[in-house]
Amino acid sequence: MTSTFRIGGGAGFSADRLDPAVDLARDGALDALVFECVGERTLAFGHRDRRADPAKGYNSLLETRLRAVWPLTAASGCRIVTNMGAANPVAAGRAAQGVARNAGLDGQIVAVVLGDDVTDRITPDTPLPHSGCTVGDIDRTLIGANAYIGADAILPALETDASLVIGGRLADPSMFLALLRHRFGWSADDWPLLGAGILTGHLMECGAQITGGYFADPGHKDVPDLAFVGYPIAEVTADGTVTITKLPQAGGMVTMATVKEQLLYEVHDPARYLTPDVTADFSAVQVIDQGADRVGLRDASGTARPETLKVTVAFDGGLLAEGEISYAGRGAVDRARLAAEITETRLRRVHGVTEDLRCDLIGVRSLHAHADYGSERADTDVRLRVAGRFRDRERAEAVLWEVESLLCAGPAGGGGFRGRITPSIVTHDAFLPRADVPTRVEVLRT
Amino acid sequence: MSRTVQLREIAHARAGDKGDTSNISLWVNDPADFETVRQQITAEALKQHFGSQVDGTVTRHEMPHLHGLNFILTSALDGGVNGSLNLDGHGKSWSFILLDMPVEID
Numbered sequence: 001m002t003s004t005f006r007i008g009g010g011a012g013f014s015a016d017r018l019d020p021a022v023d024l025a026r027d028g029a030l031d032a033l034v035f036e037c038v039g040e041r042t043l044a045f046g047h048r049d050r051r052a053d054p055a056k057g058y059n060s061l062l063e064t065r066l067r068a069v070w071p072l073t074a075a076s077g078c079r080i081v082t083n084m085g086a087a088n089p090v091a092a093g094r095a096a097q098g099v100a101r102n103a104g105l106d107g108q109i110v111a112v113v114l115g116d117d118v119t120d121r122i123t124p125d126t127p128l129p130h131s132g133c134t135v136g137d138i139d140r141t142l143i144g145a146n147a148y149i150g151a152d153a154i155l156p157a158l159e160t161d162a163s164l165v166i167g168g169r170l171a172d173p174s175m176f177l178a179l180l181r182h183r184f185g186w187s188a189d190d191w192p193l194l195g196a197g198i199l200t201g202h203l204m205e206c207g208a209q210i211t212g213g214y215f216a217d218p219g220h221k222d223v224p225d226l227a228f229v230g231y232p233i234a235e236v237t238a239d240g241t242v243t244i245t246k247l248p249q250a251g252g253m254v255t256m257a258t259v260k261e262q263l264l265y266e267v268h269d270p271a272r273y274l275t276p277d278v279t280a281d282f283s284a285v286q287v288i289d290q291g292a293d294r295v296g297l298r299d300a301s302g303t304a305r306p307e308t309l310k311v312t313v314a315f316d317g318g319l320l321a322e323g324e325i326s327y328a329g330r331g332a333v334d335r336a337r338l339a340a341e342i343t344e345t346r347l348r349r350v351h352g353v354t355e356d357l358r359c360d361l362i363g364v365r366s367l368h369a370h371a372d373y374g375s376e377r378a379d380t381d382v383r384l385r386v387a388g389r390f391r392d393r394e395r396a397e398a399v400l401w402e403v404e405s406l407l408c409a410g411p412a413g414g415g416g417f418r419g420r421i422t423p424s425i426v427t428h429d430a431f432l433p434r435a436d437v438p439t440r441v442e443v444l445r446t
Numbered sequence: 447m448s449r450t451v452q453l454r455e456i457a458h459a460r461a462g463d464k465g466d467t468s469n470i471s472l473w474v475n476d477p478a479d480f481e482t483v484r485q486q487i488t489a490e491a492l493k494q495h496f497g498s499q500v501d502g503t504v505t506r507h508e509m510p511h512l513h514g515l516n517f518i519l520t521s522a523l524d525g526g527v528n529g530s531l532n533l534d535g536h537g538k539s540w541s542f543i544l545l546d547m548p549v550e551i552d
Binding site: 040041130142213215217220221224257260261262263264265266268270283284285287288317320356357358360385387388389424425426427429433 | 453455458459460462463464465467469471473475507509511512514516518526527528529530531533
């Protein structure tokens with residue numbers, strides 16, 4: 001056993017690519033491969049899928065990913081840890097057994113981490129402190145609630161001989177920390193070391209975002225071979241220092257700049273990054289360029305973990321309706337604005353719509369309806385987008401109908417109508433005492 | 447003689463979200479520019495640049511040894527990704543709105 005533990009980051013979100021993970025599994029000489037695949041939306045839709053079919057609710061790419069990487073990792077002794085169980089880790093474990101059967105992977109152990117689903121503990125009186133109200137005040141249908149569970153919940157799974165560990169709302173960086181605690185025997189209250197382990201997890205949990213993905217700005221920040229950007233590898237030692245790198249033949253790059261951007265990604269106060277395991281402190285982290293796509297980090301620290309666990313409570317958010325139509329050439333912006341006025345007027349007067357509507361001119365600062373920032377630009381190819389969120393399907397359909405009717409009855413030269421209605425969710429944060437979120441591990445064999 | 451450039455010429459940035467709060471980290475390419483950026487790209491200046499998009503407050507954390515600043519913008523995502531009607535409900539494209547800010551350098 002070497003003194004360095006090598007972890008690959010095989011996915012940074014639910015729909016992430018497959019081929020870079022296969023490359024890592026085959027060529028990475030890894031001790032572990034982590035797939036981070038859960039977000040608030042994916043989890044909520046998982047709950048919905050599970051309600052429709054008790055065998056569903058886990059990541060829809062689970063089988064695809066396992067078929068491609070598990071034979072490789074099982075052969076090399078690399079463990080897979082993932083939260084692809086999403087809203088149904090037990091069904092995910094069974095699906096994994098099915099993959100093993102079909103791939104001739106006999107004698108594998110799958111450890112399923114349970115306990116994050118706290119839907120049954122949510123009542124109308126459950127407080128939602130960030131929203132300043134209770135669950136009952138939201139006046140929407142509860143879809144599901146999951147606690148962010150940490151390394152404590154994952155460790156018992158690693159203490160089995162499992163080659164695959166699957167859970168649901170396993171906190172993203174905690175999957176990495178659990179592997180490091182298991183490998184190096186870090187104690188549950190060694191806050192500085194736990195903070196260092198969380199730093200590794202935080203850097204790795206978004207996959208390519210540290211290896212040149214989400215970074216390129218041609219002429220300013222160029223990234224080599226971005227189409228085949230490699231996913232990251234962390235080399236961690238017992239003192240918590242880490243080197244981030246990638247496969248040498250893969251595209252992308254690991255530099256001070258790519259690492260620093262990820263260091264504070266979705267972080268607020270760098271000295272107080274809250275996780276289930278520790279309040280991590282990145283404020284004094286040193287970033288050291290070691291050359292050749294290798295960047296080292298040290299001096300992460302931490303203080304005591306929060307008393308409570310964060311819980312994402314998901315509610316039915318109704319239907320998001322979006323209708324779009326394009327205008328080109330001179331006067332395009334004026335014609336699109338007129339089309340927007342017509343659509344809004346008719347939705348209010350003819351269809352009785354009272355909900356908020358948003359009209360964007362795509363190409364004219366459409367990502368930011370508040371048109372008073374930065375510098376003004378206007379191009380002559382404009383796409384109108386009208387959006388609203390409704391409990392009532394008839395009103396959602398009216399948005400699409402009215403935008404489509406602009407084809408004949410709106411301003412001149414409109415074309416390329418598209419419309420879609422998407423189920424939507426609303427989430428709020430609750431907090432539960434740890435004692436209210438007992439976790440356990442179920443072991444399955446193949 | 448000093449001249450005005452866009453931040454994009456001397457710095458890079460990344461934006462992320464948690465609920466209705468956005469954070470944008472800003473990193474200067476050349477450590478020599480850090481003090482200039484620290485003095486000019488204040489929380490107040492950023493709030494003014496983003497205009498009515500930010501309903502809440504802007505707070506700035508400093509990482510001087512890495513030549514970076516981290517801005518926290520509250521009530522800034524029209525309710526957050528799940529409630530917003532914005533195409534970019536995460537506000538991920540905002541890093542480039544920040545990089546559009548002018549800065550006067552020597």
